[in-house]
Amino acid sequence: KRHKFWETQPVGQFKDLGDSSLPEGPIEPPTPLSEVKQEAYNLPSQYEWTTCDMDSEDMCNEVYVLLTNNYVEDDENMFRFNYSKEFLRWALRPPGFYRSWHIGVRVKTSKKLVAFITGVPARIRVRDTVVMMAEINFLCVHKKLRSKRLAPVMIKEVTRRVHMENIWQAAYTAGVVLPTPVSTCQYWHRSLNPKKLIDVGFSRLGARMTMSRTIKLYKLPDQTVTPGFRKMEPHDVPAVTRLLRNYLKQFVVAPDFDENDVEHWLLSKEGVIDSYLVESPQTHEITDFCSFYTLPSSILGNQNHTTLKAAYSYYNVSTKTPLIQLMNDALIVAKQKDFDVFNALDVMQNDSFLKELKFGPGDGKLHYYLYNYRTKHVLRSSELGLVLL
Numbered sequence: 001k002r003h004k005f006w007e008t009q010p011v012g013q014f015k016d017l018g019d020s021s022l023p024e025g026p027i028e029p030p031t032p033l034s035e036v037k038q039e040a041y042n043l044p045s046q047y048e049w050t051t052c053d054m055d056s057e058d059m060c061n062e063v064y065v066l067l068t069n070n071y072v073e074d075d076e077n078m079f080r081f082n083y084s085k086e087f088l089r090w091a092l093r094p095p096g097f098y099r100s101w102h103i104g105v106r107v108k109t110s111k112k113l114v115a116f117i118t119g120v121p122a123r124i125r126v127r128d129t130v131v132m133m134a135e136i137n138f139l140c141v142h143k144k145l146r147s148k149r150l151a152p153v154m155i156k157e158v159t160r161r162v163h164m165e166n167i168w169q170a171a172y173t174a175g176v177v178l179p180t181p182v183s184t185c186q187y188w189h190r191s192l193n194p195k196k197l198i199d200v201g202f203s204r205l206g207a208r209m210t211m212s213r214t215i216k217l218y219k220l221p222d223q224t225v226t227p228g229f230r231k232m233e234p235h236d237v238p239a240v241t242r243l244l245r246n247y248l249k250q251f252v253v254a255p256d257f258d259e260n261d262v263e264h265w266l267l268s269k270e271g272v273i274d275s276y277l278v279e280s281p282q283t284h285e286i287t288d289f290c291s292f293y294t295l296p297s298s299i300l301g302n303q304n305h306t307t308l309k310a311a312y313s314y315y316n317v318s319t320k321t322p323l324i325q326l327m328n329d330a331l332i333v334a335k336q337k338d339f340d341v342f343n344a345l346d347v348m349q350n351d352s353f354l355k356e357l358k359f360g361p362g363d364g365k366l367h368y369y370l371y372n373y374r375t376k377h378v379l380r381s382s383e384l385g386l387v388l389l
């Protein structure tokens, strides 16, 4: 497949696969800041760049509406991600964020927002090297403006703005295969509301299974079972940071979270992120942690249901409680909160609980990418300690 744009970019190229003489690390050196292009890339004449201030209710709403109608759908067009405004504000304003990296494209005449791309700064460790990167996300072009090569311009513009902050690497995920994945993961789904998943056509009644038998199969206890299992609170940030930093050391690629990052990314926020921990009733030590984020999806073309309430496994650490028991408690809490499905990638040690907790494999893959950073080998999904939103 010809990748006319991606072949021009400092990313692993398919032709280089297998060439193990190429060293791990940056593909191109930084450019002197004085040589970074100062002016924005040219858009087709009827469009203009805009910076989307997510603090502004109106702008945040415009972004929400664009994504709600034009963002990612599954291959069968059954679902479309429906990130909430609160989620977008959370995802786009971590410590050290740049408003200039929240980039929109408007129609000059109508001022309608028709495209969007974002970056947020993140310290990402690759093996023993911590690299300042931009996490790129929410790339979206309105359905009516597709296949006009707008995406490469959006990507070059966010690259330019990231370069202006003296950052030269990026991390991103996509369901499409581009040059060249550092790793490829699989989605897994655990039904919490099997009747709804069957109604919308995602799941099907198993052979020789009745609906009541299926509901019984996925039934969960009303209460969590682990002693000391509770919601994370602000005063837990130092202990959770220690626990998480130590746990993430085992993975080849992982965020280098400090206390500020943990406070932003992992403290519970109603309807956005839920985080729990196990505090030993005897020693009051924090021994385990689990978290999931809330990402609903619009259900496309169904008479009885409009929204799928989905929880997505985020970061989980088990040092005393068996991971299977910890994650079963996460399922129990998600069911209590009326989620329809609990999704997880086969990253980190998730493979150890997926089948036993009755997750089923999805048909979608998620490819992980680094920009301007080569890894010696393609990584196994269990070597990934990074979850992007």
Ligand SMILES: CCCCCCCCCCCCCC(=O)CSCCNC(=O)CCNC(=O)[C@H](O)C(C)(C)COP(=O)(O)OP(=O)(O)OC[C@H]1O[C@@H](n2cnc3c(N)ncnc32)[C@H](O)[C@@H]1OP(=O)(O)O
Binding pocket: 002, 003, 004, 005, 006, 007, 070, 071, 072, 073, 134, 136, 137, 138, 139, 140, 141, 142, 145, 146, 147, 148, 149, 150, 151, 152, 155, 158, 159, 162, 163, 167, 168, 169, 170, 171, 172, 173, 174, 175, 176, 178, 371, 372
């Ligand atoms: C140092 C800092 C560096 C920062 C930047 C790092 C890199 C960040 C990269 C971005 C990371 C985003 C991560 C992220 O947001 C998470 S992945 C979600 C992406 N968004 C969607 O799928 C929403 C629905 N689809 C659309 O809005 C459009 O189809 C999009 C906008 C996706 C493409 O618009 P279009 O109208 O359908 O297509 P053209 O404009 O005609 O352009 C075609 C070219 O775009 C390439 N393409 C298609 N999908 C892509 C994707 N998901 N990543 C990268 N490239 C993608 C494609 O291969 C082709 O290039 P090629 O000819 O070389 O093959």
Ligand SMILES: CCOC(=O)c1cnc2ccc(OC)cc2c1SCCC#N
Binding pocket: 072, 073, 074, 075, 079, 080, 081, 175, 187, 188, 189, 197, 202, 297, 308, 310, 341, 343, 344, 362, 364
């Ligand atoms: C019921 C299981 O599927 C999903 O939860 C779901 C929901 N919405 C989507 C929107 C766009 C979409 O595009 C790839 C996929 C989904 C999926 S499956 C992959 C995400 C996970 N887990």
